[in-house]
Amino acid sequence: MNSQMKLSRRTFIRTMAGAGGGLVLGFYLPGATAAVVAPKPWTTPTDGTEINAWLTIDLDGTVTVRVPHTEQGQGALTSVSMMIAEELDVAWNKVQAVFADMNRHVNHGQEYIVTTTHGSQLVRLQHPHIMQAGASARERLKAAAAASWAINPSQVIAKQGVLSAGSRSADYSEFVTAAAEISLAEEPTIKTPDQWWLLGTPTPRLEVPVKVNGSAAYCIDTQLDGMVYAAVKCCPVPWGKLKSFDFDAVKDRAGIVTAIEFKATDGDTATWDMQNGVAVVADTWYRAKTALDLMPIEWDFGPNAGVSNATQAAEAQRLFNVEGDLSNEVGANPIPMIEASEQVIRAEYHRPYETHARMEPINATVSVTDERIDVWSPTQDQAAPIRYVSEQLNRDPKEIYVNTAFLGGAFGGNGGGATAVTKQAAEISNQLRRPVKVIWSREEDITHDKQRPPVYTQLQAALSVNGLPEAFFSRAVWFSHEGVESHGPATADEAIGNMPYQVPNRRHERHNSAAHIPTATHRAPGVNQNGFIIEQFADEMALAGGWDPLEWRLQMTKGLEPWQRVLLKLKEISGFTTDLPKGEGMGIAIINDHGSICGACATVTVSQRGQLNLEKLQIVINSGYLINELNASEQLEGAACWELSHALYGGLNFSNGQFTNTNFDTYNLMRMPQAPEIETHFALSQDGWWGGMGEPGGPPSPAAVANAIFFATGKRIRSTPLSKHDLSWS
Amino acid sequence: MAFSLSINGTVYEIDAEPETPLLWVLRDNVGLTGTKFGCGIAQCGVCTVHLDGQPIRSCITPASGAVGREITTIEGLSEDSSHPVQQAWIENSVPQCGYCQSGQIMSAAALLSRTAEPTDNEIDAAMAGNLCRCGTYPRIRKAINRAVDIMQNSKASL
Numbered sequence: 001m002n003s004q005m006k007l008s009r010r011t012f013i014r015t016m017a018g019a020g021g022g023l024v025l026g027f028y029l030p031g032a033t034a035a036v037v038a039p040k041p042w043t044t045p046t047d048g049t050e051i052n053a054w055l056t057i058d059l060d061g062t063v064t065v066r067v068p069h070t071e072q073g074q075g076a077l078t079s080v081s082m083m084i085a086e087e088l089d090v091a092w093n094k095v096q097a098v099f100a101d102m103n104r105h106v107n108h109g110q111e112y113i114v115t116t117t118h119g120s121q122l123v124r125l126q127h128p129h130i131m132q133a134g135a136s137a138r139e140r141l142k143a144a145a146a147a148s149w150a151i152n153p154s155q156v157i158a159k160q161g162v163l164s165a166g167s168r169s170a171d172y173s174e175f176v177t178a179a180a181e182i183s184l185a186e187e188p189t190i191k192t193p194d195q196w197w198l199l200g201t202p203t204p205r206l207e208v209p210v211k212v213n214g215s216a217a218y219c220i221d222t223q224l225d226g227m228v229y230a231a232v233k234c235c236p237v238p239w240g241k242l243k244s245f246d247f248d249a250v251k252d253r254a255g256i257v258t259a260i261e262f263k264a265t266d267g268d269t270a271t272w273d274m275q276n277g278v279a280v281v282a283d284t285w286y287r288a289k290t291a292l293d294l295m296p297i298e299w300d301f302g303p304n305a306g307v308s309n310a311t312q313a314a315e316a317q318r319l320f321n322v323e324g325d326l327s328n329e330v331g332a333n334p335i336p337m338i339e340a341s342e343q344v345i346r347a348e349y350h351r352p353y354e355t356h357a358r359m360e361p362i363n364a365t366v367s368v369t370d371e372r373i374d375v376w377s378p379t380q381d382q383a384a385p386i387r388y389v390s391e392q393l394n395r396d397p398k399e400i401y402v403n404t405a406f407l408g409g410a411f412g413g414n415g416g417g418a419t420a421v422t423k424q425a426a427e428i429s430n431q432l433r434r435p436v437k438v439i440w441s442r443e444e445d446i447t448h449d450k451q452r453p454p455v456y457t458q459l460q461a462a463l464s465v466n467g468l469p470e471a472f473f474s475r476a477v478w479f480s481h482e483g484v485e486s487h488g489p490a491t492a493d494e495a496i497g498n499m500p501y502q503v504p505n506r507r508h509e510r511h512n513s514a515a516h517i518p519t520a521t522h523r524a525p526g527v528n529q530n531g532f533i534i535e536q537f538a539d540e541m542a543l544a545g546g547w548d549p550l551e552w553r554l555q556m557t558k559g560l561e562p563w564q565r566v567l568l569k570l571k572e573i574s575g576f577t578t579d580l581p582k583g584e585g586m587g588i589a590i591i592n593d594h595g596s597i598c599g600a601c602a603t604v605t606v607s608q609r610g611q612l613n614l615e616k617l618q619i620v621i622n623s624g625y626l627i628n629e630l631n632a633s634e635q636l637e638g639a640a641c642w643e644l645s646h647a648l649y650g651g652l653n654f655s656n657g658q659f660t661n662t663n664f665d666t667y668n669l670m671r672m673p674q675a676p677e678i679e680t681h682f683a684l685s686q687d688g689w690w691g692g693m694g695e696p697g698g699p700p701s702p703a704a705v706a707n708a709i710f711f712a713t714g715k716r717i718r719s720t721p722l723s724k725h726d727l728s729w730s
Numbered sequence: 731m732a733f734s735l736s737i738n739g740t741v742y743e744i745d746a747e748p749e750t751p752l753l754w755v756l757r758d759n760v761g762l763t764g765t766k767f768g769c770g771i772a773q774c775g776v777c778t779v780h781l782d783g784q785p786i787r788s789c790i791t792p793a794s795g796a797v798g799r800e801i802t803t804i805e806g807l808s809e810d811s812s813h814p815v816q817q818a819w820i821e822n823s824v825p826q827c828g829y830c831q832s833g834q835i836m837s838a839a840a841l842l843s844r845t846a847e848p849t850d851n852e853i854d855a856a857m858a859g860n861l862c863r864c865g866t867y868p869r870i871r872k873a874i875n876r877a878v879d880i881m882q883n884s885k886a887s888l
Contacts, residue, residue: 073826073864204823211828212816214764214804218829221763229758254747284746286754359768359776359829359863408766408829409863442769630823634869638826641865664773664861673854675867 049176051140053100053111054133055084057176061161063090066100068112069122070380071207072410073638074694075631078205079123080130082627086198087134087191090161090172097206099404102383107398116381118412118521120594120692123627127690131190137179139188144178145170193625193686202630207406219405222365222376224435228257230428231289232421232438234277234448235299237657238516239264242276243298250291255283259295260428274420275448279428285439301657304516308655309352315513316456316477320348324475324509327497331505334462334471341462341471345544349459349533350719353652353659354452356522357667360408361445362417366425367435368393373400373426374435379418380410388419389426411642412522417448446662450520451652453480453491455529459537461503467545468555472506476530479515491526495591495699496534500563501556516657524695527593528643531699532706532720535589539707540716549707550576550588562622562685566590566599569620569683574601578711582729583607587707589700596623596691600640602676602704606712610728614644614676617701622683623691632693633680639697640678645670647702651721668723733797737762738806748794752786753777755793756803764804764832768861775860778833779803785840787859804832807839814884815839818877826864834860838874847878 048056048064056064065084069076077097085095105112113129114121138158145163146153156165161172193200210216235242247259258281262274280295282288338344358378365376366389373395377385382402390397417440425438440448457476464470478492492510522528542552550571557563567590570576576586583606590599603616619636626632649668653660661667680697706717713729732745737760744759751770756762756779765788768776772787779788780802807813811820815838825831834857841848841856848856853874862870 073828204820207828208820208823208825209811211825211831212819212835213807213811214762214832216828217763218766220767221757223761223763284750284754284758286746286750286758357863359766359774359827359861361767406829407827409827411863439767442771442774634823634826634866637868638865641867642863645863645865663771664769665771669861669863670865670867671859671861672857672867672870675865675871678868 049180051137051176051180052133053104054130055088055137057173059173061090061094061171061173063088063095065095065097067097068100068102068105068115068382069117070382070404070407070410072117072380072407074117074122074635075205075628076117076122077207078203078631079627081206082198082203083123083127083130084134086196087131088138089158092198092203094161099382102386102402102404103398103400106383106386115383117410118380120596120694120696124595124623124690124692128190132187135188135190136184139184140179140182141172141175143182143184144175148175148178199627201628203628205631216406218360218408219365219376219378220360220363220408220437220439222403222405222437224365224367227365227435227437228281228283228432229285229288230260230279230281230424230436230438231285231292232262232277232279232424232440232444233292233297234262234275234444235301236447237299237301237305238275238448238518239304240276240302240657241300242278243300245278245298246296250280250295253287253291255287256291257281257283258432260431262424262427274423274427279424279438281428281432281436285437289441304657307516307657309653312454312479312515312654313350313456319477319511319513320456320458320475322511324477324511327493327508327510329507330503334473334505334507337471337505338460338462338473343463343544344460345463345540346458346460347537347540347718349457349536351455351529351532352720353454353517353654354522354646354650355446355449355652355667356409356411357446357449357669358407358409358411361440361442362421362449363437363439364418364422364425365435365437366422366429368426368429368433371399375400375402375422375426376405377402377418377422378407379422380407384419385422389422392423392426393430412520412525417445417450420448442664443662446652446667447659450518452522452525452529453478453519455492457496457530457533459533461537461541463541463545467547468552469501469503469541469545470505472503474508476508476510477513478510479513479517479519481515481517481519491521494526495530495593498592499534500560500592501538502558517654523639523642524593524698527591527695527699528646531589531591531593532647532702535591535700535703536706536716536718538589539587539710548578553588553590562597563590565683565685566597566620566622569681570599570601570618573620573679573681574618576601580711583712585708585710585712587704587709587711589703589707591696591699593696593699594692594694595689596621596693596696598622598636598696598700600700600704602701602708604705604708604712606709606727606729608729610726612709612722612727614674614705616679617676617704618679618681619697619701620681620683621691621693621696622685623693623696624685624687624689626682626684629682632682635693636680636697637678639695640701641670641675643698644701644705647705647720648674648722651724668721733794735793735796735801736799737801738803744793746793749792751789752779752791752793752796752801753788756788762803762805766829766832768830773861774830775837776830776833778836778860780836780840783840783843785837804836807835813839814877814880815842815873817880818873821876822869822873824866824869824873826866830860830862834862834870838870838877842874842877842881846881848874
């Protein structure tokens, strides 16, 4: 049945902005009506009574957990809620999650302690204070009940939302108000894993239902009364200048409002800033983007217009002959030993620039008024915009509110252009005094992402009589933005400088060569690049010494329990063998990333004409502990596909100081036909340490595939994308 | 210039240039934001909707080309997430960030409406135009096969 409906754009916007409450998510219940989420200016959820900043309890026993982290699909809403519910001891189906108020966090003593979501850290590093918030609330409830019942708090049992002592019992909700006033003489300690009842159980993520019907609200879905849209273009060669633009040529087009120039801050090129560029503002984004494309713009590309893949490769070759900064050194200097040895292996590896390319193009909405500023930003730290918008517009942080929406991907710290686009929107809204949504085209998104830095690495090893390496030397050349240290050594050294292989004499050096391309963290920063390198070179060393790659790794990590556990599990589940017909291959790799040890076994076939088929990928992880196997499996599968995408298909083409493959027709990524079957397995030490889960599935996967390709074809592929190499064999 | 579009069973009067891509009319004129913008050149599939039941990339389809035809978006696939593809997506915990999933679901639903029991190759062909950066492909494949079961079971129980 059709109904007739006339809808003006303005009417619709008012309807949207007035609809719904804050983001409220029910627990997973098949068939249940999923909560509709709509972005709106932030107000602290007021339902229920607050015991502490982390949670409220309603009269009906519903517990609302306030999550200070963004949800980018990594399961923050669910993980934080599980940790609170574990300690509070409430039935999981009574728990819902909302995004916490960042204005309150920033202006009230950072009460959520950590709000960022980078570094696979949420569970492994933050579980103590999150669980403590739940435990503290539970003990306050017990103390409140004890005071009312005139007994000792130790006599009160708190279980599944009910307080009881002997014949007396009451729902948590009865004592919430009193509990909020309680000050404990001593804060409780958190549970040990043997006491868990909820953590450790496979639990579907809370927000899955709103992500299958279009109702999940992302930054880009923000609609505000009176909002205008901006399309932007910044100099294709980063830090180049805007010479001129001819707004007169497009200003009379329908819906065009204005054009606004952005200026990069001089001397501040190493921070997260806007590039020099221009925005066209209109009443719809399509009109703004069309006018921007038609508007004549002249650029001064500046001194970096000659830089390319080729100039960087030449610079890397030069620096291979120059001593670099020392990353790590064990035993004697390996270089003379390698020079004197009769059995030496040498290899050079390369990984190119890669980009985040979140499926949600970089965008932000900002509304600046005299009273307050509202921000919708695609950042992984929702507190950050309060600080930098305050600085940018010289406004009191108390007046700035961040409205947390789902992120359509994230994949690395504050990477991408989250800060730049938020500052652009703040600038425009401040000038126009009306809400503005800035959306980067995909080309702008890839051009002005903070890219993953490229690396060239030279490795050498000398083998002893037993075929094992006695000396190892590596020298890496990275092209990070301005050679900044903050993104330099940690990234450059991961997985190689701290490799587990007990070579008695080894040295790793790195150059952080300055480049004008802004670079930043990118899911498993450094480890993804270096994992591909060191875990293939490990196979090269093993095979040169006559060792089976799996037995070599077991030998070289002897005594390192977390590694042995993963390798033995990998051996058990994969049946790894090098004895396969030509055209078939299995490959293994193992990496320490974000505190977890993660191994992978890839099974491939390669046709004689060189067609690669990735049949299966088996992943084993040791993260110490595990709170949600279902979510963990999703993260491992996702991280593996992520990095296989770059290793097999990605690679930014870089010439004339700029990137030339800036949309998905030319920046190729894994698609459904190329996706392997993926198995995930857990081999947990459970002996006092915690590892991360969001990133470690990536680093070992491409190396495992490349090692498998070697066994299938006899070809060692030392640079990516693999798809650009001829894999044919005869 | 005004024209009419029939979207999810409702007729809307649209005030936009007729060459405006259907995507932007859906999102900015009508307010159906479940359909996403990803690339603008029909290479990522996050903007997939059905036009008379066929999956199309709304980012390159002029709105004028949809006049007189029935447009179905993710919001119109079912009223209560009860479409077998949506059920299978929830059961298999497919979405991570979720941004591409409207397009994935619309492509999968279109596939199953024309091919009741797709082979792996048919799934590959139908889904190759839909990118996912979170790497949910293995789960999408499982969920499509699960949706086939759900559809067959519901037929069998009729």
